[in-house]
Amino acid sequence: MSSITAPLKGVMASVKGRLQGVNLRQNGIFLALVGLVVFFASTTPNAASITPTNFSNLVVQNGYILVLAIGMVMVIIAGHIDLSVGSVAAFIGGVAGILVVRPLEQDGWDWLPALPWWAGIIGAILVGCLVGVWQGFWVAYVGVPAFIVTLAGMLLFRGMALLTLQNTNIGPFPDEFRAIGNGFLDKEQSLNSLVGMSPTYNFSALVITGAALIAMWFVSLRSRSGKIKYGQVVEPRVWFYIKNVVLSLMVAYVGFQLSQANGIPITLIVLVVLVVIYTIVMQRTPFGRYIYAIGGNLNAALLSGINVRMVNFFIFVNMGGLAALSGVLISARMNSAVPKAGDGFELDAISSVFIGGAAVQGGIGTVTGSMIGGLIQGVLANGMNLNSVGIDIQMTIKGLVLLLAVAFDVWSKRRK
Amino acid sequence: MSNSILEMRNITKTFPGVKALDDVTLTVERGEIHAICGENGAGKSTLMKVLSGVYPFGSYSGDIVYEDEVKKFSTIRDSEAEGIVIIHQELALSPHLSIAENIFLGNEIKTFGLIDWNKTNQEAASLIARVGLSEDPNTAIKDIGVGKQQLVEIAKALSKRVKLLILDEPTAALNDEDSAHLLDLLRHLKEQGITSIIISHKLNEIEAIADTTTIIRDGQTIESLRMKKDSVSQERIIKGMVGRDMASRYPTRNAEIGEEILRVENWTAYHPLDVSRLVVDDISMKVNRGEIVGLAGIMGAGRTEFARSLFGQSYGTNISGRVYKNGQEIKVKTIASAIKQGIAYATEDRKRYGLNLIEDVKRNISLASLKSFVRLGLVDGNKEFQKASEYRESMNIKAPSVLSVVGQLSGGNQQKVVLSKWINVNPDVLILDEPTRGIDVGAKYEIYLIIQRLAAEGKGVIVISSELPELIGICDRIYAIAEGRITGEVERKDASPELLMKYMTTEKGKN
Numbered sequence: 001m002s003s004i005t006a007p008l009k010g011v012m013a014s015v016k017g018r019l020q021g022v023n024l025r026q027n028g029i030f031l032a033l034v035g036l037v038v039f040f041a042s043t044t045p046n047a048a049s050i051t052p053t054n055f056s057n058l059v060v061q062n063g064y065i066l067v068l069a070i071g072m073v074m075v076i077i078a079g080h081i082d083l084s085v086g087s088v089a090a091f092i093g094g095v096a097g098i099l100v101v102r103p104l105e106q107d108g109w110d111w112l113p114a115l116p117w118w119a120g121i122i123g124a125i126l127v128g129c130l131v132g133v134w135q136g137f138w139v140a141y142v143g144v145p146a147f148i149v150t151l152a153g154m155l156l157f158r159g160m161a162l163l164t165l166q167n168t169n170i171g172p173f174p175d176e177f178r179a180i181g182n183g184f185l186d187k188e189q190s191l192n193s194l195v196g197m198s199p200t201y202n203f204s205a206l207v208i209t210g211a212a213l214i215a216m217w218f219v220s221l222r223s224r225s226g227k228i229k230y231g232q233v234v235e236p237r238v239w240f241y242i243k244n245v246v247l248s249l250m251v252a253y254v255g256f257q258l259s260q261a262n263g264i265p266i267t268l269i270v271l272v273v274l275v276v277i278y279t280i281v282m283q284r285t286p287f288g289r290y291i292y293a294i295g296g297n298l299n300a301a302l303l304s305g306i307n308v309r310m311v312n313f314f315i316f317v318n319m320g321g322l323a324a325l326s327g328v329l330i331s332a333r334m335n336s337a338v339p340k341a342g343d344g345f346e347l348d349a350i351s352s353v354f355i356g357g358a359a360v361q362g363g364i365g366t367v368t369g370s371m372i373g374g375l376i377q378g379v380l381a382n383g384m385n386l387n388s389v390g391i392d393i394q395m396t397i398k399g400l401v402l403l404l405a406v407a408f409d410v411w412s413k414r415r416k
Numbered sequence: 417m418s419n420s421i422l423e424m425r426n427i428t429k430t431f432p433g434v435k436a437l438d439d440v441t442l443t444v445e446r447g448e449i450h451a452i453c454g455e456n457g458a459g460k461s462t463l464m465k466v467l468s469g470v471y472p473f474g475s476y477s478g479d480i481v482y483e484d485e486v487k488k489f490s491t492i493r494d495s496e497a498e499g500i501v502i503i504h505q506e507l508a509l510s511p512h513l514s515i516a517e518n519i520f521l522g523n524e525i526k527t528f529g530l531i532d533w534n535k536t537n538q539e540a541a542s543l544i545a546r547v548g549l550s551e552d553p554n555t556a557i558k559d560i561g562v563g564k565q566q567l568v569e570i571a572k573a574l575s576k577r578v579k580l581l582i583l584d585e586p587t588a589a590l591n592d593e594d595s596a597h598l599l600d601l602l603r604h605l606k607e608q609g610i611t612s613i614i615i616s617h618k619l620n621e622i623e624a625i626a627d628t629t630t631i632i633r634d635g636q637t638i639e640s641l642r643m644k645k646d647s648v649s650q651e652r653i654i655k656g657m658v659g660r661d662m663a664s665r666y667p668t669r670n671a672e673i674g675e676e677i678l679r680v681e682n683w684t685a686y687h688p689l690d691v692s693r694l695v696v697d698d699i700s701m702k703v704n705r706g707e708i709v710g711l712a713g714i715m716g717a718g719r720t721e722f723a724r725s726l727f728g729q730s731y732g733t734n735i736s737g738r739v740y741k742n743g744q745e746i747k748v749k750t751i752a753s754a755i756k757q758g759i760a761y762a763t764e765d766r767k768r769y770g771l772n773l774i775e776d777v778k779r780n781i782s783l784a785s786l787k788s789f790v791r792l793g794l795v796d797g798n799k800e801f802q803k804a805s806e807y808r809e810s811m812n813i814k815a816p817s818v819l820s821v822v823g824q825l826s827g828g829n830q831q832k833v834v835l836s837k838w839i840n841v842n843p844d845v846l847i848l849d850e851p852t853r854g855i856d857v858g859a860k861y862e863i864y865l866i867i868q869r870l871a872a873e874g875k876g877v878i879v880i881s882s883e884l885p886e887l888i889g890i891c892d893r894i895y896a897i898a899e900g901r902i903t904g905e906v907e908r909k910d911a912s913p914e915l916l917m918k919y920m921t922t923e924k925g926k927n
Contacts, residue, residue, distance in 0.1 A: 230798040231805070233817060284794040286786045293783055296772030303730060303761070303769050304784040304837075305752040363774050 029357055029369060029405070033376050034250075040383030048386045049379075052261035055254060060182065062378035063267035064089070064329040064342075066371055068349035069356075070278050071322035073370040074315050076353050077282075079295045079362030080139065080146035082316070084153030085323040085349060088131050089342035090161040092327030096124040097170030097337030100177055117177040121328055128324020129317050131157065136316030140309045146316075154346070161339045171336030180270065181332030184263040201256075202263035209255025209264075212272075213248050220244055267329060271371075274322075278367045291315065295362030351398075352377060355405040376401070418484055421446040421580060421611050422467075427478035429466055436462045437476070438635040444580070444628075449602055449612045451626035453619070453657055455856030459635040460615045464582050468502045469495040482580075499579030503569045505588060505854075509557045516540035516553035519572045543571040547601055561716075563594025570601065581605065582613045587621060588854055591715035591882065599625050617854065619650040631656040654857055665857070666889030667864050669908075673892065674705030676743070677876040678759075678845045683737035685725040691733050695721045697900035699737075703845060703876035708867060710891035711880045712916050718900035719880045720764055723847045727761035728754035741844065755784060760843035762834050764850035764880070766827075770834045773823035777815050778804035780822050780833050785841045807836035812862060828859025835866060846870060847878045852886065864890050884913040896920045 040049040048054060068085050075082045098112070100120030115123065131153075138149040172178075186204035197203050220240075227234050234240070258264050282288035290311045293301040302308055326345070331337045356373030358365030380401065384394050422444040429437040437459050444450045454460050465471050467480060469489030480487045482498060489495045492502075509518045516537050525536050540553035547567040557565060566586060573581055583602075587595040599621060602612050616622055622629055622643075629648065631638040638656050641648045654665070679702040687693040695718050703709050713719045724731035726739065728751030739746050741757060748754040754761075763769035771780055781804045782789055789800045804818040811832045815825055822833055831851060838846060848867065852860040867890060871877050881887050887894050888911045896904040896919030904919030 226798050227801075230802050232798070232801050233819075280794065284797070286790060286795060289779065289783070289786055289795060292775065292779070293772055296774050297768075299769045300772055301783070303727075303751060303763060305728070305750075305755045306783075307750075307752065359774075363772065 029355065029372050029376070033372050033379065036376060036379050036383065040379065040386070044383060044386040049383050050257070052257045052259075054382070054386070055257045056184075056261045056265055058375075058378055058382055059268045059271070060265050060333060061382070062374060063181070063265075063271055064326040064333070065345060065348045065352065065378070066271055066374045067274065067322055067326040067329060068345060069352040069370040069374045070274055070367055071319035072346075072349040073353045073356070073358055073365045073367055074278075074282070074288075074291055075146070075319055076350070076358050077295045077362055077365045078291045078312060078315050079298070080312070080315070081350065082135075082146065082150045082153075082319050083346050084135065084150040084157055085319065085326070086342035086345035086347075087154045087157035087161060088128065088320060088323040089327035089330055089345060090339060091131070091157040091164065092124050092128050092324040093331035093337040093341050094161050094164035094170065094339065095127045095324075096120055096177075096328050096331055097173075098164060099123045101170050101173055101337075117174050120177065121180070124328050125321050125324045128320045128322075128327070130320070131323070132317035132320020133313075135320065136313040139316055140312035158339075161341075165337060165339045167339060169336045169338050171331075171334075173332060173335055177328075178332050178335055180266050181329045182335070183266045184261075185266060185269060187262050189263075200260065202259040202261075205255060205259035205263045208269075209252060209259070212255070213251060216248065216251070217244065270325075270329075275367055275371060282367055287311065287314070292363060295359075295364075297363075348374075348377065351402045355402060357409065359409075360406075373405075419445055421483065423479075423481040424463070424467065425479045425481065427463065427466055427476055427480075429462055429471060429476040436635055437466070440478075440632065440635070440637050442630055442637065443640070444611060444613060447606060447609050447611055448627040449606055449614060449625055451622040451629040452613060452615045452632060453617075453622065453629055453653055454632035455657055455858055458632045458657075458856075460632055461584060462635075463632065464502055464584060464613070464615065467495070468492055468500060468582065496576050499577055500582070501573040501576055501578040501580070502582040503566075503573060503584065503586065505585040507562075507565050507569055509565055509568060511558035512556055514554045514556055515544060515549075515551060515560070515568055515571075518557055518568060519543060519553075519575050521572075523575065539575070540571070543574050544568065546574060547571045548597065561594070563590045563597070566590065566594070566598060567601070570605075578610060580611045580613065582615075584615045585617065585854065586614065587616065587618060589715075593714065595621065617856065619653055622653065623648070623650055629653060633657060657857055665861065666886075667861065667868060669708075669868065669890065669892070671706060671708070671871070671892050673707045674874060676702055677705045677741065678703045679740040679743075680726065681738045681740070683722065683726065683735075683739075685721065685732035685735040688731065688733050695732060695900050696725055696735075699897075699900070699902055701895055701902060703878060705874045705876060706871050707893065708871050708877045708879060708891045710887035710894035711878060711897055712884060712887050712894055713880075713897035713920050715882060717897045717920065719897050720849055721900070722897070723761055723849055723878070723880060726754075727751060727759060727847065730761075755841050755843070758842075758844035759847070760784075760838040760841050760845070761847040762838045762849060762851065764853060766830055766834050770837075771822050771830060774821060776819045776821055777808065777813065777825075777833055778818040781807055781818075781836045781840060784837055788840075803840065804836075807832075807840070811836050811866060826855075826859075828855035828862070831855055831859070831863065832866075835863070839870065843875065845876045845878065847880070849880045850882065851879060852881070852883070860886075884916050887911075887916070888913065896922075898922050 037050070041047050068089070072082060072085065099115050100117055102114055135149050135153055138144045139146045185208070186202065189199050189202055191207070192199055192203045195203060224234055224240060282291065290301065290306045293304065293306060294308055294311060298308065327342065330341050334341070352374035353365060353370045354360070354373070355376055356365065356369030356371070358370065377398065380398065381394060384397070420443050424440065424442040427437050427440045428435070440459070440463055442463065452460050466476050469492050472490040473488035482500070487498065510521065513521070519540050520536055524531050525539060526532060537553045544551065544553060544567070547570050549564060549567050549571070551560060551564065557568065570581070586598055590598065602614070602625060605612065614626070626643050628640055629643055630640045631653065641652070681700045683696055683699040684694070685696040687695050699722055711719045721731055725735050726748070728748050729735050730751055739748060746757050748757055748759060767773065772783070778800055782800050786795060789795050801818060807813065808815065808818050813832045813836070814829050822830060825833070835851070851867070852863050867877055867879065879887065879891060892908050894906045894911055894916060895902050896906070896916055898920050903922040906915060
């Protein structure tokens, strides 16, 4: 950072007062992600890391971790942890298999008719919420620490996964079900033929990218003008435009790349919708704000009249639902429900959240930060794979990245 | 050997953007009790941290001359090795360890690398005897009161062969009796040749105990007063601290008292863990509109316990009694329902129970009334910002913006945030528990004005305070509490510290 020139430093200083640390860290982590992408683009053979297909792979390979990380960041902000999500995802994969594919004949599920794919997904997520009800009950109403409840859950639901699947795999899934993990929006390019466009670029992908960009500008301009109207300090106009133009260019670039592959992955759409919804939940709804309050100072939250038990309970119900969705994405992608699925995913999700700037003591963290944290891990793994780095080195590096990211956080806080 | 044990010369310490200490000079005579006074944020604690090596040599400019030598401490251990021991406001004791273990923590008595427990306990027993404790050194710290814990800290300092003892707000959490004992101990230590530096907001204590008082304001030494020689009064110290004469420490009161707003009858509550222990014993009291009612009592008398059990049963078990608001009986079983019924309680311990210190001013103010900012299920952040900014203005919260993190504000400003938070739930009755604890004189006056304003708006205000002059200065009527019972009720015109103290120390069955 020493190469920053004087005028930019002035801008940074003026912005610093407003952003108050949290966002600054997030910007730093975002720059780290961009740096990683650039690094691998220049080191991988034939720049394989930035080919359209690889972008597409990156999204679908990390989607289920990112979905877990959304629920996990809420759990962690409230000051808990959830070690069970990998096992829950495997269990729910099995449930989805039974619901959608075909009952296992040998274990007495044959009375159950195979449900349509959408009903199966809804059913699986509901069962996931029930798992959350179970864990939330112990954490919120009995008062057993979440570490213990979910450590038990990690074993318990792995066991349930083995039980439901009878130690075998269930598959294959119907195409519609598979699409959520493996499919692309308008892969057949029907929109291209409708407008008579050459099949080089998926037109639907371009349209959606454009729509996303318009929505992005609309929201940020509206929020800025709202703030100005109420006399809030806003970032300097130049900074605002530079930031948003750069961000737009990046989104446009990714959309453009995806349009040259199979189009936009359904997983990406699911993910973006979730990120938007959960960012609103965390920043704008009382429920989300109570989560921050509980993690920041439990006693103060209690004395402010917040129903802490209920909030904690629903955090786990929500986590169960998202773990279920993650299980659906995994089995859809693998086209098979496997008892060993999701092994160790809880650790990836937890790492994503902490790399994304959440505090171990709770009270601090964001959904977008966790997504960036997850992508950093994803890009790192993907880039190392393309560079033919062995799994031994990969794990070592992953561990060090987590350690250093959090150490940097601690260090920058102490400096204040 | 010169007369002074310590000379801090031209100490300047800067943090990014702030000059916390600006050319401070402090001379402490050998064997004296030296008080340091100043408003919160004046730089007292920073100065002590420089002295004890928390801020290492090189991070400040100026010289520390101790025992006629320039010292360059880079850690607390360095300063402790020279006999400088600092006891912080938040005690640094480990609750589950015994008194003896705490005294020798990090400094264990060992033979062949193993702890010699017999010797440890023996030494500990003689050390705590020196500070006037008769407890078994094997007692766990959590099982003795905060007053005794403070004494254990001093015993720990003695074990380190202390020559210069620094106490940061040692009596802030103590009741009058424990405070008096502590001050006696300091005099006693002085006779043994131990020099003390005491940071305190309690001017009556300083008046009673200090030989010299140094006043720090805005990071600069204003003056050093010889207490006895110049017969310095509390008013004189205040003048130095705030840089102006304060005509009165309490604003004049023109009460307009209306009809009854809250009445509590036969309120009884038991200890949450020790369920057979009565902590609130059949309390009946009332508050009128526009009235400021005081609750006086020594710490542990049941003031806070009463207030919290009333506030949505947030303390205690087996609570019984009736509450009437505007003559109608109300049920307040949860905090949420208490808030809804127009009762608010601002805690005595803002850091632990009042504020989310890592969150900004705005979100702290809105937390208890968040629902009122919701439109279509979403919190209207702009409205929230606007409201918080209004409070920043009207309560004079000194923060760069309502987006500033609360943990970075001074105690007085944090207290104003707590008050704003509870005023914004628009309560009819506000219970303020030690609203001016640990905040400086200027901010106290502002808090008094806010309390008066609330009463003038027709709210009933209940103030719990350990400082009797404060209660007498601001309240229209004062209840005295002892052992969970109301032992007296005094009108403003009849109130005197002596009378209140008499009621506060009334023992059960000996009226």
